[in-house]
Amino acid sequence: MTELQDLRIFLEGHIDVPPERLEQVRAALPExxxxxxxxxxxxxxxxxxxxxxxxxxxxxxxxxxxxxxDAHQQRAKASAWFDVTVGIPRDYAVRVGSRR
Known part of the structure; x- marks a missing residue:
């Protein structure tokens, strides 16, 4: 049995940015x-x-x-990216998988 700490975390999905916020999101994305x-x-x-x-x-x-x-989620919530994308709909699925 694989221990919990040996499991990788994967997130897949999308964020739907309204037209009036596209340029702001595009500008913030590289950072x-x-x-x-x-x-x-x-x-x-x-x-x-x-x-x-x-x-x-x-x-x-x-x-x-x-x-x-979890550390990524916390960092992102305290970032400029969060401010730029707050309230924008997201559709994400998180899955846990083994290192193998």
Missing amino acids: HIRLTLAEPGCLSFQVSESGDVAGRFMVSEAFVDRAAF
Whole structure:
């Protein structure tokens, strides 16, 4: 049986940005990506605009464990990214997986 601390955390989904906030979100995104990739325990972090749905940004994240993921969530909530995206609808699914 795999212990909880041995499980990676994966987040997949999207954020739907209204047209009037697109430029603000686009401007804030590079710094949010840079800060997230620099976090201890971040394995990958990708955000890209959908080619199919206007204003939709596809999000994919992976962290070494729950503690790293939780630390990311806390950092993000105290960041400029949070201020820029507050109230924007998100549709994310979080899954737990083994290191193997």
